Amino acid sequence: MPHIARPLIGLAAAAVFASGLTACSAPSPSGEDEPAEATGCRTLDEQVEWPDEARTALDELLTSQGACAGDDAGNDAPVAIFDWDNTVVKNDIGYGTNYWMLNNDKILQPEGQDWGTTSRYLTPAAVTALGEACGTETPAGEPLPTSTDTACADEIVAVLDGETTGGEEAFDGYDARRINAAYAWSAALLAGYTPEEAQDLAAQAKEELLAADEGASWTVGTTEVDGYVHVYEQIDDLIGAMHENGIEPWIVSASSQPVVLAWSDEVGIDAEHSIGVRNLLDGEGRITAHLEGCGDIADGEDAVMTYIDGKRCWANQEIFGITGAAAFEQAPADVRQIFGAGDSDTDVTFMEDATELRLVINRNKTELMCRALDNEDGKWVVVPMFIDPKEPNEEGYACSTEGRIEPDGGTSPLKRADGSVVEDQSEAV
Structure with a gap:
């Protein structure tokens, strides 16, 4: 993101x-x-x-x-x-809500103080990194002090982006055409709240994100992130x-x-x-990390x-x-x-x-x-x-070789309905 x-x-x-x-x-x-x-x-x-x-x-x-x-x-x-x-x-309302929660001590310590319970797709490296960064002083189900504990906040932000702060992969083992494990984990960070409580937290985050100036950023832990929607x-x-x-x-x-x-x-x-x-x-009636x-x-x-x-x-x-x-x-x-x-x-x-x-x-x-x-x-x-559009992709798109995301997260040639391969594409107007 x-x-x-x-x-x-x-x-x-x-x-x-x-x-x-x-x-x-x-x-x-x-x-x-x-x-x-x-x-x-x-x-x-x-x-x-x-x-x-x-x-x-x-x-x-x-x-x-x-x-x-x-x-x-x-x-x-x-x-x-x-x-x-x-x-x-x-910008992204899910991640924006997560960032607001981190800055307002609203992320709850996982069940058993075990981050492995928050996603079946977290790698052992990510579980270890989160456990070490966030510690066990906070009882399960209680808010983590992420507004002041920058190490814990930084690790959660890093894992939301798919890697630990040490650069190791945070998720694996999922069908990448049916689920994005980091996005699912973003939703799982609401675990422990009722849907109504979670919606109220999101509404509080929304109020600040809408009111912020275009281009505003927040500091979460020590990481700078988008601070407006x-x-x-x-x-x-x-x-x-x-x-x-x-x-x-x-x-x-x-x-x-x-x-x-x-x-x-x-x-x-x-x-x-x-x-x-x-x-x-x-x-x-409280949110769990598991999906319908x-x-x-x-x-x-x-x-x-x-x-x-x-x-x-x-x-x-x-x-x-x-x-x-x-x-x-x-x-x-x-x-x-x-x-x-x-x-x-x-x-x-x-x-x-x-x-x-x-x-x-x-x-x-x-x-x-x-x-x-x-x-x-x-x-x-x-x-x-x-708002704030990206520059055109001058290099074009490698559709003929890397155009399709595969279930294992790799890429393959993108094909049309008739089986023909889509040629590489350019954004030239």
């Missing part, structure tokens, strides 16, 4: 569209050149800045789907799915337009469920349309969360009612979302499932950008981050 952002560049100048598209050739979801006109249908706010090509494609979506296409609202309303972190907002006004406006036009927006996020619930109303999405990492509760199952994965196996193929599973299961092993497979087009928005490889599978349009917030993530720039079906649109 990045801590320090890069210099601001102009939205229009940084807009990147899928390969072969120019400023006058961006396709609409229906294949037409201009948005359809529909009486009474809302389009994007003209006062909110978008690259022109993205505005054209999104306005066409808004005026050709949902109520604007004569579809009734309710169960038959077309679905749009948004990732949350760095898609709806700048701001809602993208472009995505807020897009979600509002979808609501008004009878398109049903959902959030599917790799942050913890209580954290997502503390934030989703910032863009008018309610709890029933918010899906995050879902942890099991113990007999007293999805598809044919049972509760407590800790083998799937809202991550890459796991995001598809959770979307299929919770939104479309597809259960069992089929939840991991691409559903028929008439029961899939019409739109997907994301920023990372975390989002690539559910975005591929979108039938009309796919909006990529460019963070230079290889598998997602390979799909978007290849633009096999002409339905991908790429825009820069709306």
Whole structure:
């Protein structure tokens, strides 16, 4: 997770569209050149800045789907799915909550004072490093003094980023297309609280993160991390337009469920349309480190969360009612979302499932950008981050050799549906 952002560049100048598209050739979801006109249908706010090509494609979506296409609202309303972190907002609400908890002594000493109980995927090196840094003076279930114990705070921040402070791997042994062990551990740091208590902690963190200036940082232990989270006004406006036009927006996020619930109303999405990492509760109703199952994965196996193929599973299961092993497979087009928005490889599978349009917030993530720039079906649109965008990736993307994340965490050539290999891609506008 990045801590320090890069210099601001102009939205229009940084807009990147899928390969072969120019400023006058961006396709609409229906294949037409201009948005359809529909009486009474809302389009994007003209006062909110978008690259022109993205505005054209999104306005066409808004005026050709949902109520604007004569579809009734309710169960038959077309679905749009948004990732949350760095898609709806700048920065990460899950990690932002963790950082706030560390600075306010809200992380609880694990059961048995054993960090191995917090994730089955923590390596022995990570368990040892956390145990040595955080000690055993604090009883199990009591708050660790991480606001003053910089060694403990630094070790937790390091493990959240995937390595110990000594540079050793913090997690292993998981299916990297179904779960990100560090993200799951971020959710597990809420263990010991009820969901309501965890949501309240996240709300307190939210208040400070929203109020902070753009570019603000926090010092956690001795580590400097992002200290602000701001809602993208472009995505807020897009979600509002979808609501008004009878398109049903959902959030599917790799942050913890209580954290997502503390934030989703910032863009008018309610709890029933918010899906995050879902942890099991113990007999007293308190969060544990174990995960709810999805598809044919049972509760407590800790083998799937809202991550890459796991995001598809959770979307299929919770939104479309597809259960069992089929939840991991691409559903028929008439029961899939019409739109997907994301920023990372975390989002690539559910975005591929979108039938009309796919909006990529460019963070230079290889598998997602390979799909978007290849633009096999002409339905991908790429825009820069709306706050503090990254510089274009001048080296391009090695799609033909390292484009796909494999379950073991390695990479392989990225292939299209017909089995052909996606060529290496460039962000040249």
